Amino acid sequence: MYSSPPALEKLVQEFSKLPSIGRKTARRLAFHLISGDREKMEHLATALMEAKTKLIRCARCYGFSEEEVCQICASPGRDREVLCVVERASDILPFENSGVHKGLYFVLGGVLSPLDGIKPETLHIPELMERIERENVKELILALGSSPEAESTALYIDRILANSAIHRTRLARGIPVGSDLDFIDDVTMLRAFEERVKL
């Protein structure tokens, strides 16, 4: 039985471990890299090693940063009274790209899922509560997903703060701008209808 040279096979294997990269795509990537300018392979390897060593979690928001405190948390121009709570560090980007949020972020690190052993202490929920107590947070935007786990995580945090004066909000749900009604799923339609607003 034929097998590719070990170094090639290993590269295909490592690529296959990445999400959404199947064996065929992995093979295509590997052949692309070894057939073309090989310096590219070194650039990718260097980028991987640099990301591995340089990127740490921001001590305040748990987003990614190369400094102890990230660019956003360190910025004097941000509104420190509004805190947007997201599930993962990658969720910060769409907010920043749209430029809509002038406040700070807090990365939970996941959503509650007792069956998978993900309890409040597994996430950064205690740290979130400490931060709210310590700092002058006036509004908490719970920008978690719409899975049952995400919704119950938002509800859990909302309940802890039931007796506080902090304004708790979540993002509006509805029809995406520019979307054709034909393509809207039933649950989104239900939410958009229930949460319809006065013209």
Added chain:
Amino acid sequence: MYSSPPALEKLVQEFSKLPSIGRKTARRLAFHLISGDREKMEHLATALMEAKTKLIRCARCYGFSEEEVCQICASPGRDREVLCVVERASDILPFENSGVHKGLYFVLGGVLSPLDGIKPETLHIPELMERIERENVKELILALGSSPEAESTALYIDRILANSAIHRTRLARGIPVGSDLDFIDDVTMLRAFEERVKL
């Protein structure tokens, strides 16, 4: 304007350079790697560097190998009289996986395309001719693609060998096994019809 930490941005950029990896996928891959077990990043980086340094072109067939002569060319069990000519090194794999070809391979390195400056000397066509002259090749299977360039490359090689006793063949064209006739494109249908065989 917000920008991700440089090390993260660099990793996303390097991933985006890969074929079929857009910016969104690149970002997803980068976040997957930095959020999970970071050893994986080192494994991928190591695999890239090893592939970069270890993989060379086989001196006989121009496929990839870690030795001067690849596993297939070095195997005493292969039929040295049948030579299968392919465009790229990655084209060897489907033959080997099906186990259908017992002979050897020869990687051309591309197909003729005078407008892009790809002439016979740019490819390994002179080396192919030398090899045929030097060795006892009885059948040459021209397993190139079906683009106009690939077809004219096969024709070009066929013409050079017009006065030789070497049997020149190409792969059969037709309906893929298990394919629904509904999904067959017009050109394939035309070929399959023209090259129909007696039952």
